[in-house]
Amino acid sequence: MSDVLCVQWTIIPANAPEPWLNCNRCRSTMPFRTSGKIRVNANGKRVDAWLIYKCTSCDNTWNRPILERRHVSTIEPHLLASLQASDPELSRRLAFEEWRRKLKVEHFDGVTVRKKVVSGNARPAARVEIACVVPETTGLRVDRLVASELRLSRSRIQSMQNAGLLAAWPGDLSRPLRDGLRVRIELHGVHDGDEIALAATGRET
Numbered sequence: 001m002s003d004v005l006c007v008q009w010t011i012i013p014a015n016a017p018e019p020w021l022n023c024n025r026c027r028s029t030m031p032f033r034t035s036g037k038i039r040v041n042a043n044g045k046r047v048d049a050w051l052i053y054k055c056t057s058c059d060n061t062w063n064r065p066i067l068e069r070r071h072v073s074t075i076e077p078h079l080l081a082s083l084q085a086s087d088p089e090l091s092r093r094l095a096f097e098e099w100r101r102k103l104k105v106e107h108f109d110g111v112t113v114r115k116k117v118v119s120g121n122a123r124p125a126a127r128v129e130i131a132c133v134v135p136e137t138t139g140l141r142v143d144r145l146v147a148s149e150l151r152l153s154r155s156r157i158q159s160m161q162n163a164g165l166l167a168a169w170p171g172d173l174s175r176p177l178r179d180g181l182r183v184r185i186e187l188h189g190v191h192d193g194d195e196i197a198l199a200a201t202g203r204e205t
């Protein structure tokens, strides 16, 4: 029996990023939040589409361009139908897309983590390997994710890294979480290794 526990964590952000834009009603730069609604305007054979954002203070709207003067024949029919229906899956995906314009964009820390055991057992585990699937952008740092999900303090995470017991790559613990992140934790001789391994699986007992 292998004493390596392999788990997959899928991280789903609670909130889409919010751009800070000049609100002419508030007369100030304000965060705008996606409404989830898509507006489509067909002018002859040309189609424009926008994702509608609202000022978080006054509800003033701002349209984020999705399609600009696109010829209807170049738009995949299923996409056009989804745009016209404000399909929730599509509007969520659009709200998480990278911004082409240089804007101040706020990313949030709140996430839901779905955990799945790929192989191995929590008891006894000499090592835990965590593979992260992050389909959408989040502002959450790697050390905050690992600390909260394994119920450890961030200073403990740091000291485990310093002792060579914990490694995260690519990047490092202080970076925002990105798809493909891997974390390896050596548990051999760690006094609360069983609890750490169990927390990594998402199971209570």
Ligand SMILES: [Zn+2]
Pocket: 023, 024, 025, 026, 027, 030, 055, 056, 057, 058, 059, 060
């Ligand atoms: Zn406003």
